[in-house]
Amino acid sequence: MLFNSIDFAIFLPIVFALYWFATRKHLKLQNLLIVASSYVFYGWWDYRFLALILFSTIVDYSVGLMLQKTNQQSKRKGLLWLSILVNIGLLGFFKYYNFFIDNFTQAFSFFGTEVQPNSLNIILPVGISFYTFQTLSYTIDVYRQRLQPTKDFIAFAAFVSFFPQLVAGPIERATNLLPQFYKKRQFVYSQAVDGLRQILWGLFKKIVIADNCAFFVNTIFDGYSDYSGSTLLLGAVFFAFQIYGDFSGYSDIAIGTARLFGFKLKQNFAFPYFSRDIAEFWRRWHISLSTWFRDYVYIPLGGSRGTRLNQIRNVFVIFLVSGFWHGANWTFIVWGALNAFYFLPLLLFGKNRIHTNIAAEHGVLPTVKEGMMMLLTFLLTTLGWIFFRADNITMAFDYVHRITNISLLSIPEIRPTFLIIFIGLFIMIEWFGRRQLYAIETLWLGYPKALRWGIYYFIVMIIFLYGGKEQEFIYFQF
Numbered sequence: 005m006l007f008n009s010i011d012f013a014i015f016l017p018i019v020f021a022l023y024w025f026a027t028r029k030h031l032k033l034q035n036l037l038i039v040a041s042s043y044v045f046y047g048w049w050d051y052r053f054l055a056l057i058l059f060s061t062i063v064d065y066s067v068g069l070m071l072q073k074t075n076q077q078s079k080r081k082g083l084l085w086l087s088i089l090v091n092i093g094l095l096g097f098f099k100y101y102n103f104f105i106d107n108f109t110q111a112f113s114f115f116g117t118e119v120q121p122n123s124l125n126i127i128l129p130v131g132i133s134f135y136t137f138q139t140l141s142y143t144i145d146v147y148r149q150r151l152q153p154t155k156d157f158i159a160f161a162a163f164v165s166f167f168p169q170l171v172a173g174p175i176e177r178a179t180n181l182l183p184q185f186y187k188k189r190q191f192v193y194s195q196a197v198d199g200l201r202q203i204l205w206g207l208f209k210k211i212v213i214a215d216n217c218a219f220f221v222n223t224i225f226d227g228y229s230d231y232s233g234s235t236l237l238l239g240a241v242f243f244a245f246q247i248y249g250d251f252s253g254y255s256d257i258a259i260g261t262a263r264l265f266g267f268k269l270k271q272n273f274a275f276p277y278f279s280r281d282i283a284e285f286w287r288r289w290h291i292s293l294s295t296w297f298r299d300y301v302y303i304p305l306g307g308s309r310g311t312r313l314n315q316i317r318n319v320f321v322i323f324l325v326s327g328f329w330h331g332a333n334w335t336f337i338v339w340g341a342l343n344a345f346y347f348l349p350l351l352l353f354g355k356n357r358i359h360t361n362i363a364a365e366h367g368v369l370p371t372v373k374e375g376m377m378m379l380l381t382f383l384l385t386t387l388g389w390i391f392f393r394a395d396n397i398t399m400a401f402d403y404v405h406r407i408t409n410i411s412l413l414s415i416p417e418i419r420p421t422f423l424i425i426f427i428g429l430f431i432m433i434e435w436f437g438r439r440q441l442y443a444i445e446t447l448w449l450g451y452p453k454a455l456r457w458g459i460y461y462f463i464v465m466i467i468f469l470y471g472g473k474e475q476e477f478i479y480f481q482f
Contacts, residue, residue: 005048007257008211008474015045016261023265024191031188035162038185038265042167046131053129056094061164063090064139068146068153068160080147087143091136098128100332131171133329137296139164142178144300151179159185168261172254172477174272174292181269189266198445199263201460205444206256208463213430214249215472216423217242224418225393228403233412236403238419243393244386245427248277250478251290256442275438277385277431278363280377282346283356285385293329297322308351319351320344330392335400339391346384362438422470 005011019041027033047054067087071080142163145151154160163182169175224231224239231239255272262269276288286294298307302322306314320341327340350356363378364370370378387404394400437443448456 005045006474006476007254007261008207011048015041016264020264028189028191031186032158034189035156035158035185038162038167039158039165042162042165042170045167046165046170049130050127053132056129056132057135057165058161060091060094060136060139061161063087064143064164065154065157065160067143069155071143071146072153084143084147087140091140095132095136098132134173134175135164135170137175137293138178141175141296141300142182145178151182154182156186166262166267168258168265168267169269172251172258173290174255174258174269175296176269176292181267184267191266195266196264199260201444202256202260202263202442204260204460204463205442206253206258206260207467209249209253209256209430210477211253211467211471212249212426214246214253214478215475216420216426216470217246217249217472218475219472220418220420220423221246221393225403228399228406231406231417232414233407233409234414235416235418236407237412238416240386240390240393240403240407242423244277244382244389245430247389247392247478248273249430250475254477259442271441275362275434275443277382278378278435278438279381280359280363280374281350281355281381282343282384283350284359285381286343286347287360293326297326301325308356312352315351316348319348323347334397335391335394338397338400339388342388342391346388426466426470 005015019037023034023037027037043054043057046057064087067083070083074080074083142151142160146153159182162185163176163178166176166181221239221243224235224242228236228239252273259269259272270292272290272292274288274291276285279285279288302318305318305321307318308315323340323344324337325340327336327338327343330336330339347356363374390403391397391400394403433447434443437445437447440446448459451459
């Protein structure tokens with residue numbers, strides 16, 4: 005079920021009404037309603053894969069309880085590895101089986117040996133990368149004794165399947181979200197209004213910015229050999245805004261929807277295109293995934309400690325794994341490696357944590373230096389997005405090569421004025437709202453009520469009048 009669909013527009017009010025009017029006095033019933041609603045939400049796409057979520061839930065719930073019953077380290081490690089192998093095994097099979105089979109075949113063909121292993125017509129379950137990492141974080145934290153395992157199966161099932169963030173995050177930690185299912189929730193009007201405001205901004209990002217960008221991105225990338233370098237650069241820039249509007253828009257809708265039900269999810273994007281270097285970008289982009297890899301992969305490897313060689317190894321491991329997490333294609337691995345090369349000099353020269361505040365923290369506009377740093381970071385990021393978007397490695401390198409010729413100085417053949425205006429307006433609103441958790445959180449709260457609501461209705465009108473053709477969220481494929 006898509007957030008930007010009629011189905012969800014009907015589904016959400018029904019669940020909201022049942023949650024606050026029929027079950028609000030009974031915590032167990034509220035949690036059970038969340039589980040049932042989440043399974044309906046997910047099953048709307050393909051009910052057959054509900055068994056995967058249920059199986060993952062049962063495995064990690066049981067492992068958590070068994071970890072509590074033993075202090076023997078060998079048994080605890082065995083239980084941890086059971087959880088890891090089950091979850092990563094499912095993820096690996098559905099997401100990477102054909103990738104490894106195809107590359108295995110090509111490797112043997114390179115040496116003159118023909119093999120014909122069987123590929124399978126495997127459907128990738130939506131959101132499997134997200135809920136797999138969410139349940140894994142629970143098991144690992146219980147193993148590390150940072151979290152007491154729950155005995156409440158319904159609460160745990162609700163934590164795993166919570167429908168606002170089930171299929172594309174944010175990837176919540178059990179330490180933050182699970183305890184919220186133990187506590188009685190009270191309806192708070194101001195909290196609900198804040199949630200609706202964030203949903204509105206998420207829909208604007210998705211429907212007006214991302215979906216309109218998607219049309220031109222698809223046109224340019226599909227026929228890239230026919231366009232000038234300037235048009236190809238514009239296509240890459242449009243994709244940068246498409247993926248940001250699409251994914252951060254989903255996160256805003258998810259977080260806002262959770263607020264309607266009395267839950268607080270963590271911020272997943274913190275205005276990443278205002279970053280002044282790649283290290284800052286990765287602290288602001290897909291925060292839940294970046295911190296997951298930091299805490300469960302990078303730091304256990306040694307992080308930035310140890311020898312220079314170990315530091316370089318750890319940086320490449322974390323970015324390559326992150327790239328591979330996004331999909332079974334060499335383009336994602338190259339994208340991860342490229343970001344590792346961007347990041348490495350900052351780490352080696354101790355410059356990776358010099359920008360921990362926001363740009364122009366005490367002013368309205370950035371300094372010339374900050375502006376140039378943000379532009380350079382955006383261009384480097386956009387170059388990486390070409391590999392992320394391309395169908396294959398050959399296309400990605402050819403696309404980049406075609407940008408870097410004399411036609412880069414020409415006027416683009418495709419220049420949608422309305423979309424450029426919307427992107428400019430979008431950047432301006434995000435800039436002035438960059439101190440908040442999302443751009444319009446408090447941006448117009450000081451205005452008279454009539455004017456403030458007029459702005460909200462204007463955004464709604466823009467969504468209906470200028471929304472692009474309905475597109476699935478990009479991160480559903482991951």
